[in-house]
């Protein structure tokens with residue numbers, strides 16, 4: 001049973017109009033009286049944002065694109081404060097006890113930093129901010145009261161497993177991993193839509209092919225990342241940052257059913273895993289309610305309908321992005337920010353039809369080859385590294401476009 005609550009927990013939903021944001025709304029509305037949404041925020045989707053505001057009645061609504069503010073003001077209930085433009089999303093990221101960061105990409109960094117620096121619980125879906133922000137996000141995480149509870153399904157699974165061996169006190173010490181019987185973390189990957197194909201069979205795949213994820217329905221950027229295995233590579237760095245586990249102790253296994261969401265192995269050979277049907281509302285509810293549990297079941301397994309759970313090694317030759325991420329993670333410092341920025345440029349160029357799917361890893365590798373990592377200590381350092389990754393990737397994209405590839 002959940003703990004009795006006098007007052008609802010306040011929540012800011014940033015990126016409320018996307019896949020994570022709309023599923024967070026589902027979870028909150030399934031738990032009447034438990035949560036109150038005090039702020040909603042998105043980039044440009046006025047209609048969806050206004051509809052959510054009419055339903056959830058937040059105090060404030062923020063929109064990043066300033067030229068959409070007038071339309072939004074006209075569509076939200078009277079008395080709702082509307083913020084717009086630079087700083088608007090950051091401003092509403094301190095309004096609540098729990099901040100859900102469902103923004104896509106590096107644009108989520110200000111939300112992550114604002115929530116942590118204000119000592120809030122951050123329900124983190126936006127992996128890119130932690131990966132690129134590295135040491136700067138870790139410093140903000142040390143703010144009294146601040147905590148990150150992962151929404152990303154694999155890390156939410158690892159979080160649940162680690163609790164079993166570390167206890168709540170051990171979890172509070174993260175990312176300084178306490179002395180523990182943990183041997184390794186094993187992240188599961190669906191393998192994406194191109195699982196089983198060799199590199200030479202992937203030259204002609206289309207955007208529609210890459211967006212056809214076999215098990216999850218998600219926004220376009222992460223869906224393309226899943227198809228290249230860069231999503232898993234980013235998640236390896238995310239696991240390192242979240243839990244303080246070294247890269248030699250983070251492995252990836254392909255599991256096409258997406259039911260085992262990840263595992264930990266202990267020194268005595270035991271494996272602990274978290275299983276559920278692929279439904280992001282479970283990890284979202286976990287991050288909202290931690291250390292309690294919500295009362296609504298999302299993703300419970302009907303064992304009579306489940307015939308097999310399969311596992312295989314990732315094909316690192318056909319999907320080189322996985323090792324590019326390990327390379328950047330091991331290089332450390334600002335290398336993950338460069339990797340992430342280059343990946344965002346490459347994915348954007350692929351979605352825009354400027355490069356082929358097989359060019360994505362080559363563009364990112366070209367950026368990493370020409371980049372010398374530094375040790376970022378400020379947000380400006382992180383922005384610099386992101387900019388360099390983007391510039392180097394843009395050059396590599398332009399080279400491919402002018403070569404007619």
Ligand SMILES: NC(=O)C1=CN([C@@H]2O[C@H](COP(=O)(O)OP(=O)(O)OC[C@H]3O[C@@H](n4cnc5c(N)ncnc54)[C@H](OP(=O)(O)O)[C@@H]3O)[C@@H](O)[C@H]2O)C=CC1
Nearest residue numbers: 015017018019020042043044045103104107125126218219
């Ligand atoms: N979807 C999923 O199941 C999972 C997602 N994640 C992670 O969660 C994050 C969100 O993914 P997902 O929900 O799929 O993405 P979507 O593309 O579905 O949604 C993105 C959200 O971010 C907003 N947004 C886009 N660009 C900006 C910007 N420049 N500044 C501020 N807000 C912006 C969008 O607003 P608007 O609608 O106005 O454009 C929208 O609300 C990603 O980091 C992803 O890796 C992790 C695990 C699973």
Ligand SMILES: CC(=O)[C@@H](O)[C@H](O)COP(=O)(O)O
Nearest residue numbers: 152153189190191192226231
């Ligand atoms: C739901 C979620 O957490 C995604 O990150 C998911 O893991 C993507 O699937 P892949 O395993 O194919 O990358």
Ligand SMILES: [Mn+2]
Nearest residue numbers: 152153154235
């Ligand atoms: Mn994931």
